[in-house]
Amino acid sequence: MTMSKTRRALPFFLGGSLAAMIWIVLWFLGLDDSLLLMTIFLPPFSALASGTIGVAYFSQEGFMREDRFHMMNLMLALALIVFAIAETATGAIGSSETGYLAIILMQLPGLLLVALGVARYLRVITEVLNYRNDKAIAGGIICIPFGFFAVAGAIKAIAVPEVLTVESLVNIMVAAGIGSIVLALGMLLWVFRQGELAAPLGLAFIAMLLYLARSILWCWFGFTPLGPMFQVLVVESYILLGASISVARGLQNGKAGTVT
Numbered sequence: 001m002t003m004s005k006t007r008r009a010l011p012f013f014l015g016g017s018l019a020a021m022i023w024i025v026l027w028f029l030g031l032d033d034s035l036l037l038m039t040i041f042l043p044p045f046s047a048l049a050s051g052t053i054g055v056a057y058f059s060q061e062g063f064m065r066e067d068r069f070h071m072m073n074l075m076l077a078l079a080l081i082v083f084a085i086a087e088t089a090t091g092a093i094g095s096s097e098t099g100y101l102a103i104i105l106m107q108l109p110g111l112l113l114v115a116l117g118v119a120r121y122l123r124v125i126t127e128v129l130n131y132r133n134d135k136a137i138a139g140g141i142i143c144i145p146f147g148f149f150a151v152a153g154a155i156k157a158i159a160v161p162e163v164l165t166v167e168s169l170v171n172i173m174v175a176a177g178i179g180s181i182v183l184a185l186g187m188l189l190w191v192f193r194q195g196e197l198a199a200p201l202g203l204a205f206i207a208m209l210l211y212l213a214r215s216i217l218w219c220w221f222g223f224t225p226l227g228p229m230f231q232v233l234v235v236e237s238y239i240l241l242g243a244s245i246s247v248a249r250g251l252q253n254g255k256a257g258t259v260t
Contacts, residue, residue, distance in 0.1 A: 008250040009203070012050070012243035016236050019046070023232045039231045044087035046235045050242025051080025057249040068124045069197070073248045075117030076204065076241055082110035083238065101167045104174055111177060114208070118184045125191060137187070145179025153219070168219065175215035182208050196251050203244035210237040 019042060026035045054077025058070060086106035126137060153172040157164040185205040192198050214233040 008246045009199075009243040012239050012246060015046070016239040016243075019235050019239070020232060043090075043231055043234045043238065044084045046242075047080045047087055047238040048084035050238050050245070051077050051082075051084060053077075053242060054080060054245035054249075057245065068121045069248070072117035072121040073200075073245050075113045077245055079110040079113035079117075080238060080241055082113060083107065086110060087234070101170060104167070104170050108174070111174070111181070115177065115181050118181055118188070122184050122188055125188065129191070141180050141183045141187070145183060146173075146176040149173075149176040149179065149219075156219075171215060171219050175212065175219055178208065178212045178215055182212055197248075200244045200248035200251065203240050203247060207237045207240035207244060210234075210240065 019038075023035070023038065026038065054073065058074040058077060086103075086109075089106055090103050122141075123138075149172050153168070182205065185201060185208055189198060189201045189205050192201055210233045214230050214237075217230060217233075
């Protein structure tokens with residue numbers, strides 16, 4: 001990452017590092033009340049701040065541009081604002097079986113925005129690069145995560161039948177969907193691995209990988225949605241998405257070549 005890109009992403013990196021350090025210190029000192037406050041307030045704040053900055057960047061030139069890279073980043077920014085609303089509601093719901101299912105469902109609109117933005121951009125890239133097997137690529141991106149998580153869920157259900165609840169089934173499906181987003185971003189990152197777009201796409205890829213990690217921790221390792229370990233991954237994923245959007249805007253300002 002060049003110096004100019006680093007400068008744009010630096011506030012996000014510093015914020016993410018500071019949040020993680022404070023989290024570790026509070027956990028190490030056993031200050032559970034302070035951890036709870038961070039768990040409630042920091043995720044919506046980080047998502048709202050990152051999303052607002054992104055919308056301010058990319059809405060200046062309109063919401064209907066033909067540039068799919070522009071539109072993808074605008075959708076990521078809007079998704080962060082939706083995540084902020086969901087995280088605020090999550091703090092109000094608290095921990096309960098019904099609450100956990102509601103938390104999953106409240107995240108879906110934001111995830112759909114992310115999926116739509118990434119899918120549209122990936123489709124443009126496959127057309128521009130004349131990938132003749134684009135349908136096979138799309139099928140693999142969808143089928144591989146869903147197949148993997150379905151098998152993993154079935155194995156867990158056989159081993160521990162009591163964990164097979166509506167909540168767990170919905171969470172497995174959502175995790176598979178996030179896996180598809182991660183694969184799509186991974187493919188875009190591979191295509192542009194030697195270009196200017198590698199930096200923002202790489203940050204978005206890592207952000208969604210962390211988002212996927214929290215679903216895996218929830219599904220298979222018993223971490224609750226409002227647990228400190230769970231929420232620190234959420235905060236870092238939101239901040240990294242904000243960094244990705246900021247770097248992407250810097251590239252457009254610098255007239256870097258993008259495939260639209």
